[in-house]
Amino acid sequence: MDQKFWDERYLETEQIWSNNPNPVLLEHASTLTPGRALDLGCGEGADARWLAGRGWQVTAVDISPVAIDRARALGDEPAITWQQADVVVAAPTPRAFDLVSLQYFTILKTPGDEGVRGIIDAVAVGGTLLSVFHEIPDNPPEHWHDLNPHDFYQPHDIGTLLGDDWRIDIDQTQSRTTAPPEGSHHTHDTVLLAVRLS
Numbered sequence: 001m002d003q004k005f006w007d008e009r010y011l012e013t014e015q016i017w018s019n020n021p022n023p024v025l026l027e028h029a030s031t032l033t034p035g036r037a038l039d040l041g042c043g044e045g046a047d048a049r050w051l052a053g054r055g056w057q058v059t060a061v062d063i064s065p066v067a068i069d070r071a072r073a074l075g076d077e078p079a080i081t082w083q084q085a086d087v088v089v090a091a092p093t094p095r096a097f098d099l100v101s102l103q104y105f106t107i108l109k110t111p112g113d114e115g116v117r118g119i120i121d122a123v124a125v126g127g128t129l130l131s132v133f134h135e136i137p138d139n140p141p142e143h144w145h146d147l148n149p150h151d152f153y154q155p156h157d158i159g160t161l162l163g164d165d166w167r168i169d170i171d172q173t174q175s176r177t178t179a180p181p182e183g184s185h186h187t188h189d190t191v192l193l194a195v196r197l198s
């Protein structure tokens with residue numbers, strides 16, 4: 001799932017995602033005071049635009065230049081900085097963001113957890129880390145057969161890497177409140193919501 005994979009995926013169709021912000025982000029970010037947000041794996045940018053509309057200064061990052069160009073074309077905002085980058089290679093600025101959001105975005109596990117630690121480090125003191133992914137079914141559907149979802153950090157895995165300087169508010173599986181994307185079998189999400197205390 002490198003840049004080529006995602007570019008080809010985006011080029012298959014004019015628009016993949018619904019252009020609606022993700023419901024779990026809406027639910028939790030609505031209660032936060034706007035500040036600096038980092039939207040990792042921003043795709044076509046619906047979350048970034050929603051955050052900007054609520055007063056956040058948003059850095060929206062995606063590995064795919066096709067996604068970034070499309071996100072910008074779908075609705076640019078002065079409060080959004082669009083960045084094409086592989087977050088595993090180019091770690092975000094440490095302690096710089098009041099909200100770091102990973103919506104259906106994950107990365108491959110590595111022995112030293114370097115990439116994911118770079119993501120965790122991006123959260124400022126007092127800031128929130130929100131990671132949402134599809135629940136992994138016991139029998140993954142056909143299109144996952146050449147990928148093992150357990151090889152990727154799930155929200156709970158990220159929670160296990162947080163130290164004493166964090167408070168974990170949510171680490172659970174929950175029903176989706178909206179219909180899954182067309183053609184998808186996903187009925188539940190796994191969610192991690194954590195706050196850096198110091």
Ligand SMILES: C[S@@+](CC[C@H](N)C(=O)[O-])C[C@H]1O[C@@H](n2cnc3c(N)ncnc32)[C@H](O)[C@@H]1O
Pocket residue numbers: 001006017022040041042043044061062063064067085086087088102103104105106107
């Ligand atoms: C399933 S999509 C989710 C898009 C968006 N968050 C949403 O919910 O609509 C995952 C996104 O992560 C991006 N991505 C994958 N690996 C990445 C990486 N290493 N660094 C930055 N973005 C990455 C992909 O290009 C893709 O747009």
